[in-house]
Amino acid sequence: MNAQKRRLIFERLRAANPNPRSELDYRTPFELLVAVVLSAQATDKGVNKATEKLFPVANTPQAFVKLGVDRLIPYISSIGLFNMKAKNVVALSQRLVDEHGGEVPRDRDALEKLPGVGRKSANVVLNVAFGEPTIAVDTHVFRVANRTKLAVGKDPEAVERQLLKVTPDEFRLNAHHWLILHGRYVCIARVPRCPECVIADLCEYKAKTRALPGVDARALPLSPPAVPRKRA
């Protein structure tokens, strides 16, 4: 894919959603970090449902250490892998208290050393909480980047490297959001919604889907919720 097409793709995604936001609810970098750790192999909606009850009870590292694993579990038991996630959240809270004065570090290496935090999660926190132009590659971003040929790579790190290389500076900060939302709502895994896709003429995927006879594509929901669901 050439640079002009890439630019046009981001221009169209930006025009469709000028101010994209994370779909995780959070108020502080620490709440975001916890939500991101809980969101591995789970939906944002499911995580928000759990944190809506959890954060009023505990939303600082100190409070999570005090809460402990056993009392945390009931709040997150609706989320997959909750036992392991509960241990990780309490352990990372302890480490933030011990090594970072109870603050979330704005530093990739320090973030990746926290239990349950990998490269993708660190990228999300750096981008969403601190405004760093990182590009987190999750399953949606990986699929969209490879399908469209925007950035081809055989693993998430390769796609991330390629995206960082080819994404024009002005789109870097929001690239992750645009691609993840596009993958979540339009370029979905099983059957991409090509007839309704705003970048269909630019995308280089060879097996694009066609409109179904009798289905008005315009009647189908395409976008994420218009209002960011960040908690007040």
Ligand code: SF4
């Ligand atoms: S045209 Fe289809 S495959 Fe290409 S980005 Fe759009 S939905 Fe995905």
